[in-house]
Every structure is written in structure tokens, then in C-alpha cells.
Amino acid sequence: MHRLIQLAQDFYQSALDKHEARIINNILKMESFDPVVNIAPDTIRNIAIVVPTLKRYAGGHTSILRLGTNLADKGYKVTYISFHNQNLDQMSSVAHCNLPCVKGSFAQYKEAKKNKYDVCVATSWESVYWSKQLSGYKIYFVQDYEPYFFKMSERYLLAQKTYELGFHIVSLGKWNMRQIQKQCNVIGNIDAIDFPYEPSEYKNKPRDFSAYMHKKTIAIAVYSKEEGKRIPNLLQGILQKASEELAKDEINLRINFFGFKKNHKLTIGENYGKLGKEELAKLYEKSDFGMVASMTNISLVPYEMIAVGLPVIEFREGSFTDFFPEDAAILIDFNYMTLVNAIKKAVRNPDKIEEMTKKARVAITSLSWEKTSDEFIEILCDIERSKKKCRN
Structure with missing residues (x-):
């Protein structure tokens, strides 16, 4: 088995080297x-x-x-x-x-x-x-x-x-x-x-944040890709451990990834693949939080989530705060307990989530x-x- 894995790795590296050489040449x-x-x-x-x-x-x-x-x-x-x-x-x-x-x-x-x-x-x-x-x-x-x-x-x-x-x-x-x-x-x-972002394409739908206090299943729409800048492995590892920890308090995380190729294998959650605008709108509507790792320049995804009123979870180490106030999202780090504690605090204080989403929307009102x-x-x-x- 080890030999097969090594052969697969060598084949992948060889193909990558040829691809890079072709571009450079x-x-x-x-x-x-x-x-x-x-x-x-x-x-x-x-x-x-x-x-x-x-x-x-x-x-x-x-x-x-x-x-x-x-x-x-x-x-x-x-x-x-x-x-x-x-x-x-x-x-x-x-x-x-x-x-x-x-x-x-x-x-x-x-x-x-x-x-x-x-x-x-x-x-x-x-x-x-x-x-x-x-x-x-x-x-x-x-x-x-x-x-x-x-x-x-x-x-x-x-x-x-x-x-x-x-x-x-x-x-x-x-x-x-x-x-x-x-x-x-x-x-x-x-x-x-x-x-x-394009405001005409997104409609804010009012949410009953008070219902978060009673939720035993929390749905998170997570944007990631195979690319390193989207920290796909870190995200899955953090969510895996956070899910296990929250389960101790009978809180179930329903994790729905989008952005990966549909055949990409995940260690946790469901892979929705690459989604069009209508499919994204449906995913955001049935989610309680959106999660993005803007480790380099920010992407459109946090703007989409904010525009439709979905509370956003982002990383302090990324670029989110270069574009939004710190209190426009739940900011976490690579320690899974930071996410666990943030989710627990958020669902106990739904008025704070509502205030956060309003501040985030204010930050994008002048953009188009x-x-x-x-x-x-x-x-x-x-x-x-x-x-x-x-x-x-």
C-alpha cells in the first residue's frame, strides 16, 4: 500500500512539474x-x-x-x-x-x-x-x-x-x-x-434570530476550494473537532461545503460542488451561518452572505478586516475551541448576531x-x- 501511495505521489509531482515547466517555457x-x-x-x-x-x-x-x-x-x-x-x-x-x-x-x-x-x-x-x-x-x-x-x-x-x-x-x-x-x-x-458586489442580484431575507437559542442543529454553509489559499484541510480539521466538541452539548453541526469540485473527498460534511446563483441563494437561505477563509484578498462570497443577511464566520488571520469592521463577522483563529465558544456565545445572544449582520450590511450599502x-x-x-x- 505504501508503495502505491508513493507511486501516486510521484506521478502527481511529475505531472505538476511538467505543467509548471510548460508554463515557464x-x-x-x-x-x-x-x-x-x-x-x-x-x-x-x-x-x-x-x-x-x-x-x-x-x-x-x-x-x-x-x-x-x-x-x-x-x-x-x-x-x-x-x-x-x-x-x-x-x-x-x-x-x-x-x-x-x-x-x-x-x-x-x-x-x-x-x-x-x-x-x-x-x-x-x-x-x-x-x-x-x-x-x-x-x-x-x-x-x-x-x-x-x-x-x-x-x-x-x-x-x-x-x-x-x-x-x-x-x-x-x-x-x-x-x-x-x-x-x-x-x-x-x-x-x-x-x-x-452586485446588489441587484441579492435580496435580504429577514431571519428570526431568536430561534437560534433553541436550535439543536446548526447549518453552516462553508466556502472552500482545493487551493491552499482557501485552507481546505485546516477548515475540515477545525470543523471536525468543533463538531465533536459541540456534540457533547447536544449541538449538531450540519456542514455544507461549496466551491470544491463535486468529486472532491471530504473528511466531514457534504460537498455541494460548484454552485450557480440560484443554488447558492437556496443554500444560504437554509443555513444559519456562512463560513469563509479569506486568507488572501477577500472574495465575493462574504459579500453575498452579508447581502442576504447570513451571519458570517471569518478568520482573523485573513483579509476580512481590511474590508469590514471587526464586529461585522464572528472572527476566529485556527484553534477549534475558538469556533466552539463563538457558536455557543452566538446562539445564546441572538440579538448580538442580528446587530452584527446589520453592521455588515451597512458596510456594503454604497458598493456596486x-x-x-x-x-x-x-x-x-x-x-x-x-x-x-x-x-x-
């Missing part, structure tokens, strides 16, 4: 690592947004589509370019699945290289290297500090290098910007725009994708103004 074929010379265009109308293979239910991809759609609504010509040369019909189908109202056209990288753009927006570390080969003023739309996605490796180093290549960095929220400024030698402009897109457009206008100022 593709970049080395075209990359000199010289910073770009970012020359502001006279006017900005034609915008390229460089993406990998678009995937269904990918929150980051949906955010990119929201930004592009809002830019298109304001009169910009927007093209989403797949540097993986994704099939265009598939690209469009996935985009419309993630955002039915999506606007803009789709193109493969091999064709896009022939076109001229006023601005070229990279959306991930890998896309930065592909974006350098396209025309236009270079912007890097940063949704997370991506070196943290990897162990210290070639991908870690090349991801970190992208912030030092002279792109105009636009960070979704200030947490990324602080990491970049702390870890990297930034030579281009850097700005931050608000991390938003339209407002954040307007902040992005203001940056585009500043780029145009800088050109005119240089002329004068």
Missing part, C-alpha cells in the same frame, strides 16, 4: 523581463482584456466580465482575448453563463496580435506576459496577490515579477496594493478601486459594480489627461 520564449514603456494614448476607446480559458462559476472571471460589460455600457469597445486561444463559441457560452448580460466581443490571442488597442488590460500574473506582446497602454487589473498561490517556485517568482514590469496596476481593494508595495519594487503607477467601474473609468480619464498635460 512558454513565457521564456517571448519574454525579456524588461519593463514596458507605458505611453499614454491620446484617447481611449478600444480596450483589450486578456484572460486565460474562461470557466463556469469562476468568481474572478465573472468580475472581469462585469468590469468589461460596464465599460462597454459607457461606450468603450471591449474585446476579451484568450491567451489560451479558447474556442470562441465556448468562450461566449461560458461568459453568458457567468454573466447573462455580458457585453463585448471575444477573440483568440493568435488573431488579436494583429489588432491595435488603446489599452490592454492583463487580469492575472500569466496574462501579464502575454499582454506585453499586444499593443496599447498596459494596465494590470489585480484581484489577488498571486505569488501567494504558489509555494516558493518559479511560478511564485514570475508571478511576483509581474508587479515590477511597469504596468499601471489597478488593484481591486487596497489589500493587494499593500502586499505589492511591501513585497515588490513597483516602477509603474498603482491605484486601488473598491471591491464591489457600476460605482467600481466608474472608478476604473476615472483612472482611464486620468491617463488621457496625463497625455494632454505632457503635450502642454
Whole structure:
């Protein structure tokens, strides 16, 4: 058995090494690592947004589509370019699945290289290297500090290098910007725009928090993924021990994970897989708490939970408090007894949970994708103004 496990581990590591080598070698074929010379265009109308293979239910991809759609609504010509040369019909189908109202056209990288753009927006570390080969003023739309996605490796180093290549960095929220400024030698402009959500898609449903005092089964909707930044193993370990401890007081934890692939094996709870908006709404409605580990930049999930009135459990070690007041969620650490005590205290004091959820909702009342897109457009206008100022 040990021999079989070792063979499986060796096979996995070999496949991972080949995957990493393929990515690195593709970049080395075209990359000199010289910073770009970012020359502001006279006017900005034609915008390229460089993406990998678009995937269904990918929150980051949906955010990119929201930004592009809002830019298109304001009169910009927007093209989403797949540097993986994704099939265009598939690209469009996935985009419309993630955002039915999506606007803009789709193109493969091999064709896009022939076109001229006023601005070229990279959306991930890998896309930065592909974006350098396209025309236009270079912007890097940063949704997370991506070196943290990897162990210290070639991908870690090349991801970190992208912030030092002279792109105009636009960070979704200030947490990324602080990491970049702390870890990297930034030579281009850097700005931050608000991390938003789409309020029209979420309805707050009143909850009877007083009923929490009498609950013997507490349902928790837990967001996690296979990725290390979502601490999948830590989460399961904490919840396993917390569940066993709460059972001593005849409190049953019903743990429902979402975000994993459906075939991912869990040590505790039920795996709902990747969910669409309607399925998520149903899960949130039947849950008593939502739990997220925002260990790098915050995700949309806590915003969704807060918007529908679901009390949130988050980690002190993560980025939640960079976006919300401390008393907008139940904050825990890696000690499972912290979670146990927090749940016991919460159900004994339902008025405190209600007050917490109200404070959390207040924190998001001014947010929307339209407002954040307007902040992005203001940056585009500043780029145009800088050109005119240089002329004068």
C-alpha cells in the first residue's frame, strides 16, 4: 500500500512539474523581463482584456466580465482575448453563463496580435506576459496577490515579477496594493478601486434570530476550494473537532461545503460542488451561518452572505478586516475551541448576531459594480489627461 501511495505521489509531482515547466517555457520564449514603456494614448476607446480559458462559476472571471460589460455600457469597445486561444463559441457560452448580460466581443490571442488597442488590460500574473506582446497602454487589473498561490517556485517568482514590469496596476481593494508595495519594487503607477458586489442580484431575507437559542442543529454553509489559499484541510480539521466538541452539548453541526469540485473527498460534511446563483441563494437561505477563509484578498462570497443577511464566520488571520469592521463577522483563529465558544456565545445572544449582520450590511450599502467601474473609468480619464498635460 505504501508503495502505491508513493507511486501516486510521484506521478502527481511529475505531472505538476511538467505543467509548471510548460508554463515557464512558454513565457521564456517571448519574454525579456524588461519593463514596458507605458505611453499614454491620446484617447481611449478600444480596450483589450486578456484572460486565460474562461470557466463556469469562476468568481474572478465573472468580475472581469462585469468590469468589461460596464465599460462597454459607457461606450468603450471591449474585446476579451484568450491567451489560451479558447474556442470562441465556448468562450461566449461560458461568459453568458457567468454573466447573462455580458457585453463585448471575444477573440483568440493568435488573431488579436494583429489588432491595435488603446489599452490592454492583463487580469492575472500569466496574462501579464502575454499582454506585453499586444499593443496599447498596459494596465494590470489585480484581484489577488498571486505569488501567494504558489509555494516558493518559479511560478511564485514570475508571478511576483509581474508587479515590477511597469504596468499601471489597478488593484481591486487596497489589500493587494499593500502586499505589492511591501513585497515588490513597483516602477509603474498603482491605484486601488473598491471591491464591489452586485446588489441587484441579492435580496435580504429577514431571519428570526431568536430561534437560534433553541436550535439543536446548526447549518453552516462553508466556502472552500482545493487551493491552499482557501485552507481546505485546516477548515475540515477545525470543523471536525468543533463538531465533536459541540456534540457533547447536544449541538449538531450540519456542514455544507461549496466551491470544491463535486468529486472532491471530504473528511466531514457534504460537498455541494460548484454552485450557480440560484443554488447558492437556496443554500444560504437554509443555513444559519456562512463560513469563509479569506486568507488572501477577500472574495465575493462574504459579500453575498452579508447581502442576504447570513451571519458570517471569518478568520482573523485573513483579509476580512481590511474590508469590514471587526464586529461585522464572528472572527476566529485556527484553534477549534475558538469556533466552539463563538457558536455557543452566538446562539445564546441572538440579538448580538442580528446587530452584527446589520453592521455588515451597512458596510456594503454604497458598493456596486457600476460605482467600481466608474472608478476604473476615472483612472482611464486620468491617463488621457496625463497625455494632454505632457503635450502642454
